[in-house]
Amino acid sequence: MIIDKKGRLFGKVSIIDVLALVIVIAIAVFVGGKFKKSDTGSPFTQKEDKIQIVYVIEELRDFVADELKIGDPARESVYKASFGNVVDIKRDKSVSWVRTNQAKLIKSSKEGYSCVYITMEGTGIYGDNGVTIGSGEYFIGQSIVLNIGKTQVYGKICDMKKIG
Structure with missing residues (x-):
């Protein structure tokens, strides 16, 4: 039994x-x-790549946009990951979405606001599943808070690529 x-x-x-x-x-x-462990790699097991990240803020107050400068250091606010330095800044009209009486969304802009594209160059591990910078993993479309120079901004990563 x-x-x-x-x-x-x-x-x-x-x-x-x-x-x-x-x-x-x-x-x-x-x-x-x-x-x-994540499959994007680890700084201890892989060589870091030179990377370029483009970050967009669709509605940024003009007085904040005026403070952004080429050469400013960029750091993510949660993991304190260094995104390198700002190499390019492009400003355009802000992007706002307004619902009409017919329930349609239309694109408009707000006075006193700008849409800003910030290009940064730094180092990280570029993989098929995003970029690892320090202990953080970052992806296209991800919303993050960055400290750039004397400013703190909220936006999205819209492009990233390995360079050089």
Whole structure:
């Protein structure tokens, strides 16, 4: 008999012990999966690439845009990852979306605001799944807060590529 009168498997191990062991193994597998390394690479295992990132802010107050300068250092605010230095700034009319009475969205602009494209060059690990800079992973379309020079801005990454 596999289970005896006392509820033990083969007369030695209780079913409760087996269930407890299965639960411990399941928890270990779950926790191990949470701490699995990302596949974009690690600064300790891969050589860093020179990268160019273009960041867009569709509605930025003009007084903030006036403070952005070529050469300013750019740093992401959560992981403090350095995005390098600003190499180009392009300003255009701000981009605002307004709903009409017919429930259609139309593109317009606001006075006192600009749409700003900021190009930065720095180092990171460029991979198929985005760019790793320091301990942060970044992707096209991702919204992040950057500290650039004396400013702090909220926008999206609209392009990134490996250069040089």
